[in-house]
Amino acid sequence: MGYERSPAYVPGQKGAYKLSRSRIENFIRCPRCFWLAQRLKIDQPSSPPFLINSAIDTLLKAEFDVYREKGEPHPWQIEFKVDAKPFAHKDLERWRHTFTGVQHLHEPTNLLIFGGVDDVWVTPDDELVVVDYKATAKNKEITDLEDSKWHDSYRRQMEVYQWLLRGEGHKVSDTGYFVYANGIASGKGFFNKVEFRTNIFPYKGSDKWVEPTLAKIKETLEGDMPKENPDCEYCAYARARTQLTLDAIKATSKTEPA
Ligand code: SF4
Known part of the structure; x- marks a missing residue:
């Protein structure tokens, strides 16, 4: 089945209008770019996906699935003192799939929000725990998200998944976890191996911002x-290029014989 481009929003x-989690992030970054993408289907040029990161995600999923099937915690959950184990649920496959994901129709705006989550764990009190896998290669040990603004999108990502799972009627913990794989570049050579x-560390989220943001998104979709x-x-860049093209057209039309 081919991937179908989502339709433009019609004021x-x-x-209902389907909007992925990453589109909410686009709106927060720039309402104008968001508007151009959703109303006119003019998207910023995309960059190629980080395939190494996707491979690590796939392997982590497979690894946690082994323990999900056994109904046991993964040894890392014991090492990092996480009181939860991988959650087995009939909807897990859908929740993890990019094009379906966890879904919730926000009735006040009629926006159908969805997003594919990396993993879901469950506490002994039957609270669901949102889990996000990350991969990078930094010299220092990564034990939290640091204070940087750069990581705000990671925080929001987790909070949207918490909101979505609540929207599907589940009891969800405010505490989610990042499973952060850090590549070590200090070895003696590559030798086909990295x-x-x-590290696994918690993040306490709050989804309070999600619904007011959806209201702003709706207003933007309806507006100019x-x-x-x-x-x-x-x-x-776009402005400078357009100006250059317009100047070139003007110059050509002046030099052309009547
Ligand atoms: S290109 Fe323009 S519209 Fe897009 S993010 Fe930048 S300012 Fe916003």
Whole structure:
């Protein structure tokens, strides 16, 4: 089955509008780019996916599935004192699939939000725990998300999944976990092998911002094109290029014989 491009939003539309979790992130970054993508289907050029990261995600999923099947905690959950084990549920496959994911129709806006979660664990009190796998290669040990703004999108990602699972009627813990695999680049050579050190650490989320943001998204979808971000280098580039093209057209039309 081929991937179908999602339709543009039509102002005043009666039917639900499907919006992925990453589109909420796009809106937070720049309402104008979001508007261009959803209303006119003009997307920023995409960059190629990080296939090494996807491979690590796939392997981590397979590894946690072994313990899910046994109904036991993964040894890392014991090492990092996480009081939970991989959750087995009939919907897990759908929750993890990019194009279906965990879904919730937000009735006040009629936006159908969805997103594929990496993993879900369960506590002894039957609370679901959102889990996000990350892979990187940094010199220092990664034991938290640090204070950087760069990681705000990771925080929001986890909070949207918590909101989505609650929307599907589950009891969800505010505490989620990052499974962070860090590639070690200090060996004597590659030899077809990269060693990783994986840490698991908690993050306490709050999904309070999600619904007010959906209300703003709806308002933006219904409205005119928002202003650009003056600091954005993409918009500066697009403007400069357009101006150059217009100047070139003008110059050519002046030199052409009547
Ligand atoms: S400022 Fe322009 S290019 Fe940059 S994110 Fe917004 S609309 Fe897109």
